[in-house]
Amino acid sequence: MERAARHALPADVWDFVSGGSGAEETLAANRAAVRRIALVPRVLRDVAHCALETTLFGAPQAMPVATAPIAYHSLVHPEGELAGARAAKAAGVPFTASTLSSCPIEDIAAIGGTVWFQLYWLRDRKATFELVERAEAAGCAALVLTVDVPWMGRRLRDVRNRFVLPPGVEAANLAWGSASEAHRVQTSGSAVATHTQAAFTPSLTWADVEELRRRTRLPLILKGVLDPQDARRAADTGVDGVVVSNHGGRQLDGAVAAIDALGAVAEEAGGDCRVLLDSGIRSGTDVLRALALGADAVLVGRPVLWGLAAAGEPGVAHVLHLLAAELRDALGLAGCDGVAAAREIRTVRGAG
Numbered sequence: 001m002e003r004a005a006r007h008a009l010p011a012d013v014w015d016f017v018s019g020g021s022g023a024e025e026t027l028a029a030n031r032a033a034v035r036r037i038a039l040v041p042r043v044l045r046d047v048a049h050c051a052l053e054t055t056l057f058g059a060p061q062a063m064p065v066a067t068a069p070i071a072y073h074s075l076v077h078p079e080g081e082l083a084g085a086r087a088a089k090a091a092g093v094p095f096t097a098s099t100l101s102s103c104p105i106e107d108i109a110a111i112g113g114t115v116w117f118q119l120y121w122l123r124d125r126k127a128t129f130e131l132v133e134r135a136e137a138a139g140c141a142a143l144v145l146t147v148d149v150p151w152m153g154r155r156l157r158d159v160r161n162r163f164v165l166p167p168g169v170e171a172a173n174l175a176w177g178s179a180s181e182a183h184r185v186q187t188s189g190s191a192v193a194t195h196t197q198a199a200f201t202p203s204l205t206w207a208d209v210e211e212l213r214r215r216t217r218l219p220l221i222l223k224g225v226l227d228p229q230d231a232r233r234a235a236d237t238g239v240d241g242v243v244v245s246n247h248g249g250r251q252l253d254g255a256v257a258a259i260d261a262l263g264a265v266a267e268e269a270g271g272d273c274r275v276l277l278d279s280g281i282r283s284g285t286d287v288l289r290a291l292a293l294g295a296d297a298v299l300v301g302r303p304v305l306w307g308l309a310a311a312g313e314p315g316v317a318h319v320l321h322l323l324a325a326e327l328r329d330a331l332g333l334a335g336c337d338g339v340a341a342a343r344e345i346r347t348v349r350g351a352g
Contacts, residue, residue, distance in 0.1 A: 001303060001315065001318070004315075005076070005306035005307075005310050006018075008310055011161075012158075012163055016075070016158055016161075019156075020155065020250050020253065021153030021154055021156075021249065021251060021252070022253025023253060024249060025249075025253050026253050028249070029249070030246065033257030033260050033280065034259050034280045034281070034282070037259065037289040038350050039334055040347065042334065042335030042344065043335055045336075045337065047335065047337050049337060050331050050332040050336070050338065052324060052338075053339070054297065054339045056297055059141055062093055064291065064295075066093055066095070066299050066300075067084060067088055067093065067094070067095050067299065068248075068278050068299035068304070069097065069098040069118030069299075069301075070098060071098045071102075071171070072165065073101065073308060074169045076308050077309060079312060080101070080102040080103045081095075081103045082108065083313035083316060084308055084313070085111040085113055085115065086313050087307075087314075087317040088113055088316070088320065089113025089114075090113075094116050094141065095108070096116040096118050097109075099118060099120040099131060099174070100120070100173070101171070101172060102170060105117055105138050105173055106137075106138045109138035115138070115141060116140060117131075117135035117144065118144040118145075119135075119145045119146065120196075120199070120200055123198075123199065123201045129215065132216055136216065136217065142219040142221055142240075143218045145212065145221070145222055146223045147209075147222050147223065148223070148245070148252075149247065150204065151200060151202055152192070152250075153252065154193075158189075158193065159189050159190055161190075162186055162190070164184065165192065170183070182195035206233065209234075209237055209239070213237060213238050213239065220238075220241075221242065221243060222242050225244055225245070226265070227261075227265075228264045228268035231265040231268045231269040231273070232269065235269050235270065235273035239273060240273065240274060241273060241275065241276060242273060242274075242276070243278050244295070245277070245278035245279050248278070248301055248302065259289065259290065262277050262295060263293050263294055274296045275295050277293075277295040277298045277299070278299035281299070281300050281303075282303060284325065285327075285330045288330040288342055288345070289347065291339060291342035292342050292346070300319075300323065307319035
């Protein structure tokens with residue numbers, strides 16, 4: 001799917017989708033760290049019925065996977081987020097719609113599956129809370145607040161390409177539409193980075209999280225947590241879940257690989273605060289690795305876009321089908337009759 005997507009996309013769009021920040025050290029580290037996790041399977045266990053189903057934030061789902069929030073799906077396919085949302089609904093997993101989605105949240109939610117809404121904290125607080133109200137009114141099942149983007153990381157591929165959104169691709173949930181800075185070619189640098197710097201506040205704090213917790217009835221998830229102390233504070237603030245994530249290697253270059261941070265965060269969050277992993281998941285075996293290290297579920301990002309770019313809705317459906325088939329295979333061969341049993345699997349970190 002990755003190869004097919006690369007062939008299908010213009011070079012600058014491919015770089016926007018696949019690139020990371022800085023020297024892309026963290027981008028590479030995510031995959032290297034996942035590959036270093038070796039699983040220690042158990043034997044002589046009845047795995048004739050190997051179940052993938054789980055429950056997250058009070059809702060059943062077909063497997064411990066959700067799609068990650070990614071901006072501007074229409075960059076890679078004309079149907080944008082609508083195609084991915086339909087595929088996720090058919091697969092029985094949540095679809096996470098970005099604040100910067102290229103289709104309105106109301107249209108995405110109208111597909112009828114489980115939809116989570118990812119929130120960026122805008123400089124305009126009134127507009128931020130209006131987005132929350134729209135997500136609630138549309139029937140979204142959870143709110144995912146991204147906390148690791150005071151501004152966009154310096155993504156050198158986009159800088160070199162002077163990346164700009166093409167006509168017809170816009171942040172449909174925001175008022176600027178096609179008149180935003182993201183559509184204006186810069187004398188140097190990325191127009192999308194200029195746009196996000198103008199739109200997002202670098203002043204998001206725990207006080208804002210506390211206010212959001214008071215003002216929304218939805219389960220609240222913080223995405224971008226790597227330090228166990230932040231996980232503990234999130235749990236104490238009444239947050240329902242944290243996503244251990246370095247934004248797919250697209251923010252602080254040199255940040256710890258997400259899966260290397262997972263165990264300590266899972267230990268510290270505890271209680272009713274669910275822990276999810278994002279950044280570097282590429283297979284069902286990777287999902288099992290995350291579960292064994294303490295995750296309740298994972299978010300899958302780039303593979304969903306690869307499927308969308310390669311074949312639209314059927315492409316996303318195929319990616320999710322592969323993950324389910326691979327996860328069932330990995331669970332059974334590890335001696336697990338279901339998702340809960342994955343917590344009993346020991347792991348060993350290899351040299352790479």
